[in-house]
Amino acid sequence: MTRLAALAAALGVLAVPAAAQTAAGGPVAPGRFDFYVLSLSWSPGFCATGGEAKAKDQCAAGSGIGFTVHGLWPQFDHGFPSDCGGAERSPSRQALATTDGVYPSEGLARYEWRKHGTCTGLSPTDYFAAVRRARDAVTVPAPFARPAQDQIWAPLDIARTFAAANPGLRPDEMAVTCRAGDLEEVRVCFSKDLRSFVACPEVARASCRAPGIDVPPVR
Incomplete structure (x- = not known):
């Protein structure tokens, strides 16, 4: 143990992994x-703007995926932490099994856990349970359940x-x-x-400013 680490332990200071960074770098x-x-990612929009090359199963005809979880992200009022490391950088098979039907792929679940x-300070199992809980707490409005035709919406109306x-x-x-009008x-x-x-002013300011955007139909 280094002198600095020993001093931190004596003072009860929590050691922070070097990889744990805010968006500003601290x-x-x-x-x-x-x-x-x-x-919540609109899968048809993701697939129409380059996602098909990354997630062929998600974007395959007949997948029937509309809104799906991209991630549950811890956030500061200004900025956000990411890649905090720790002992459980790779979730267990049991933890990953709980993500079925939440994320569109296991690969995304792994990535979201790492980043x-x-x-969050949670175990992988508890984190994925929190993701499911948050997802289940949001009702997707009827117009976005399984639209079969293109729609044009103002972002504020969405x-x-x-x-x-x-x-x-x-x-x-x-x-x-x-993205790209979708x-x-x-x-x-x-x-x-x-x-x-x-309320989350910094997040809300990232809203699309276009007067109207395309909502591609569910495949």
């Missing part, structure tokens, strides 16, 4: 963050439709993002205990 301790962002889950379908959720507690994601901000939605 080290952080796993479990120290302000709120969560649940990112974001390691910063946010309002989600708010109407989820009591207590407001447009300033989410973001609707776009709906990309809806991101919903949760308290750390996942019991309520919370």
